[in-house]
Amino acid sequence: MRILPPDVDAPRRRLLARAAAVALGAQLPAALRATSRPGPSTAECIVPAKAGGGFDLTCKVAKSLLDRSGALGSPVKIRYVPGGIGAIVYKQTIMRSSDRAEQLIAFSGGSLLNIAQRKFGPYAEDSVRWVASLAMDFGVVAVHRDSPIRNFKDLVAAVRARPMEIVFGAGGTIGSQDWIKSAEIARAAQYDFKLLRYVAFEGGGDAVAALERGYVHVMPGDASELTMHLKQGAAVRVVASFSEERLPGLLASVPTAREQGFDIVWPVARGFYVGPRVDDAAYDAWVSLFEKVAASADYRELMNENGMQPYFLGGRDLTRYVTRQVEAYRTLARQYQLL
Incomplete structure (x- = not known):
């Protein structure tokens, strides 16, 4: 996509x-x-x-x-x-x-x-x-820093194997850009996006806090907001960027979804x-x-x-x-x- x-x-x-x-x-x-x-x-x-x-x-x-x-x-x-x-x-x-x-x-x-x-x-x-x-800006997807999910392939595999155990959370309701990113991950896992467990927050800050506390397991967001929270020491790990090329700054080492075999680009x-x-x-x-x-x-x-x-x-x-x-x-x- x-x-x-x-x-x-x-x-x-x-x-x-x-x-x-x-x-x-x-x-x-x-x-x-x-x-x-x-x-x-x-x-x-x-x-x-x-x-x-x-x-x-x-x-x-x-x-x-x-x-x-x-x-x-x-x-x-x-x-x-x-x-x-x-x-x-x-x-x-x-x-x-x-x-x-x-x-x-x-x-x-x-x-x-x-x-x-x-x-x-x-x-x-x-x-x-x-x-x-x-x-x-570009979309990214993050998990808790201590999550067993280490990369985007791990995430897709986890959603495919146990979709009802994985809770997504982001700053937007159903139909928002963060929900669509979640739906794209579900599609990559060959899972019905309409059955995805998704929690909506009023902004990315609340979503990051929920991810850190373990209330949600996956946060689709944007590079800018995750960069801001990483600078503040947030206990999160970005596992993929939805960009055509790797992003600058703190996310330079994060591979794109494309690099990991999934054609997802979201500017x-x-x-x-x-x-x-x-x-x-x-x-x-x-x-x-x-x-x-x-x-x-x-x-x-x-x-x-x-x-x-x-x-x-x-x-x-x-x-x-x-x-x-x-x-x-x-x-x-x-x-x-x-x-």
């Missing part, structure tokens, strides 16, 4: 072509102050889940890049608004804070998958304004959107600033440190990508009988 973004090299080519011309970052404060809301002194990044997961890391990486740029009047604030793996924030952004130019909301490929399945209610992908994607775009009524001046200023930080010396290093690959798309380019990806996810959801 392969879900890949179209032409992954295109964003790099566009970024290099435009980098020399990017000079609007310093103009961001004026552009944001032109709105009726507070300016960059109150800029905040909203994490649509509990702390400790991929959304959390997305906001922390953006905060680091934006704070270092010096373009904002004060450090970016981070706020946590869990609920529905992003559904609550999506609705609130559209209904209550549609013109709040200072609010950036983190999204991932999982958000787009939920939109494709109508899990965000009546709101579609064109209900918000897509600002920028900063990184391409996860990570970025930000704003409300539908944010005016063009503020929206364009955000796009330009993210374009500037993505061309900085810190950008690639920061992505690699956190287990992600640099992948910038902004404004209209990102909007087109989101539209195509939601349709691709819709097709995938039908294959899993989720629509």
Whole structure:
């Protein structure tokens, strides 16, 4: 199973072509102050889940890049608004804070998958304004550090031999990207994915804690969130990455599922959107600033440190990508009988 973004090299080519011309970052404060809301002194990044997961890391990486740029009047604030793996924030952004130019909301490929399945209610992908994607994350699968499961082949064999004894747990409900990763593992083991034992958590942080305590045995997640928890000493072992090539940083020694004989590739775009009524001046200023930080010396290093690959798309380019990806996810959801 392969879900890949179209032409992954295109964003790099566009970024290099435009980098020399990017000079609007310093103009961001004026552009944001032109709105009726507070300016960059109150800029905040909203994490649509509990702390400790991929959304959390997305906001922390953006905060680091934006704070270092010096373009904002004060450090970016981070706020946590869990609920529905992003559904609550999506609705609130559209209904209550549609013109709040200072609010950036983190999204991932999982958000787009939920939109494709109508899990965000009546709101579609064109209900918000897509600002920028900063990184391409990839799926991984982890077990407890002391688990007898040492690699992906062991995991598949264990699910095949005793499926009712293996409990999966992740930060997403049935139909989420982490559930689909679990279903792909079940398929690799020739086991009916609909019978899989799966526990849903409100974010990757809770799932890692459950894995450490032995409440669940397998956690399908993303490279960035597992890298973050490994840095903090989490008692987990990553047994495979769902990437085409090995990942950088702490996961460099982890073989891909492909290396271990299973064609599973799952990329996860990570970025930000704003409300539908944010005016063009503020929206364009955000796009330009993210374009500037993505061309900085810190950008690639920061992505690699956190287990992600640099992948910038902004404004209209990102909007087109989101539209195509939601349709691709819709097709995938039908294959899993989720629509």
